Amino acid sequence: MPEAPSHEITFAQAVREGFEQAMEQDQNVIVIGEGVPDPKAIFTTTSGLREKFGHRRVFDMPLSENGLTGVCIGAALQGIRPVLVHQRIDFALLSMDQLVNNAAKWHYMFDGKASVPLVVRMIVGRGWGQGPQHSQSLQSMFAQVPGMKVVMPTTGYDAKGMLIAAIKDDNPVLIIEHRWLHQIKDVVPLGPYDAPLHKAKVLHEGSDVTVAAFSYMTVEALVAAKALLSTMGVSIEVIDMRSVRPLDTETVLSSVKKTGRLIVADTAFRTGSIAGEVIAQIVEKGFNALKAKPVRIASPDFPAPTSQYMSEHYYPDARTIAEAVIDLVEGPRSTGGYAQLKIDIHPRGRHDTPNQEFTGPF
């Protein structure tokens, strides 16, 4: 495949570029959300759009999440392609009724006579004292409902390509972004392109353990993968799951057939998480391929506390993944390699700001 001309930009810039190109391609694309045209422009992901496309296509919305979600669904039924943005996924809970009862079911309950080409971006607001109502990772709640597609891009490439693909898709698509990904760079094609909304992708090849990771946990898994390989010679395969619904467990299964061991790393609460669903499917489909019991790594089953003293030990990270890998391969912990590993994956800087060690591109 010939290389398309590309550049190195951040995830946030990639989203912005995706918006701009999708809006150039289709007059029906509109962008709406609290803060979309304000000076901060949703962490800069929508900056300049109003200047370029005007206030009829780019606008702020009143604080009426559920009502306006319904309004966007109605507009979508009439041929508009709205992209609704929530600065925090927690606010999207107010949209839940319209999303679950109308957007997700319209096509099905009216026998395919109409569909809802709506895109909703929701941002997971981890970090710096965000606390119980501003940092939840709720993908499994949204992904439980048939009729919606739910994706979680990790790379800048996917952030742009999935946004463009989601806008073209005739179904409601939820894009859940983790804000600790926004500043990471990636190599992104200059022109418009689609990234698939249903496929996982192997980001790091390995033969000892499969780590299927969602969103930001992919970054932590890659940090662990590099350190494990260089210090202890343990090789893990890191799969960026990319899509939560549909869930591509085929890619996971073929990896597990090679490694025999599975860790699933999710950003959500452990109970009822998508990590559990991945494991259930792998156990159903590939029980015999497993050499050890699968492992779930997720947020603990209590809300994220605000205090820095508690949040410091709340989130799993590269260390959690590496330790789980070593357990699975029954690796030694008395060697110099292990000592070096601990140094290599020890986070620098404060725990409640994004990992500056990982700079991309992917």
Next chain:
Amino acid sequence: MTDTSPSQLFRSMLRIRRIEEALAERYTEQEMRCPMHLCIGQEAIAVGVCASLKREDLVYSNHRAHGHYLAKGGNLNAMIAELYGRASGCCGGRGGSMHMIDMDVGFMGATPIVGGTVPLAVGTAWACALKDTGQVTVVFFGDGCFEEGVVHESLNFAALHRLPILFVCENNNFSVYTRREERQPDRPIHLLAGAHGITAYSGNGNDVQEVLNASRRAVESIRSGHGPQFLEFHTYRWREHCGPNFDDQLGYRSKQEIEAGMNDCPIANYVEKINFKNTSITQQEAEIRAEITAAFEFALSSQTPTIKDAEGKVYA
């Protein structure tokens, strides 16, 4: 009896102002690691409304809650400790600035999901009515919050059952960086509440005496069984939406507008009006400073919680 003397109203406003200024100053050290929404410029509403209440009356608030918490008598030490994430904080460090609570003085809770506490306040008022406790419940919210559907559902229910609740809308004309003109048609907020069948009033939120008078009338009417009341007070937020600084560089409001807003200072206005003696002001300043210094000392010497503390209390 609540002390509503001019010197007390003045002191209460000044205290909120000085506490928040001290927070703004120390915030840059990055040890209060939580988003913080200051109410500097809006103190008169918190003070005037809470001065019309009894200790056993109940109050709910939102993300911008410091003033409401303090005006209702919330514990200062527990507030500052909460901002520093300490175990002695009012939420044991779980919440930070956006989650204030002090049930000892009837401050029932403040949370940052806009609109989230409005129906809770109605429910609390409903319970008070069912139990005939005579308590009044107050909920503070902003002009942005008034756009949330749940607010209108709550107004409807409160009106239907003539509940003992006072809705207080602090209209500072902004929702984050978006002006009201971009979010709502040109019609007064209080008239919509009126259309729900609730007696509604709109007034100057930077005049503490006017706020107190209006609140007193409203609370008396509620106590005598006439059902909910709605007060809309116009005011101005001086500092950035979230954070300790001024945000004039963002360009979403003009220099002249900010200047006009700051010239209409509720505290300076009041000092002028009641012709306060300088010596008395100096003394109150000194007392407040000492209290603030002690509160920071308390917070900073308090124990830090651990992840074990975070695990508990998921269930009662």
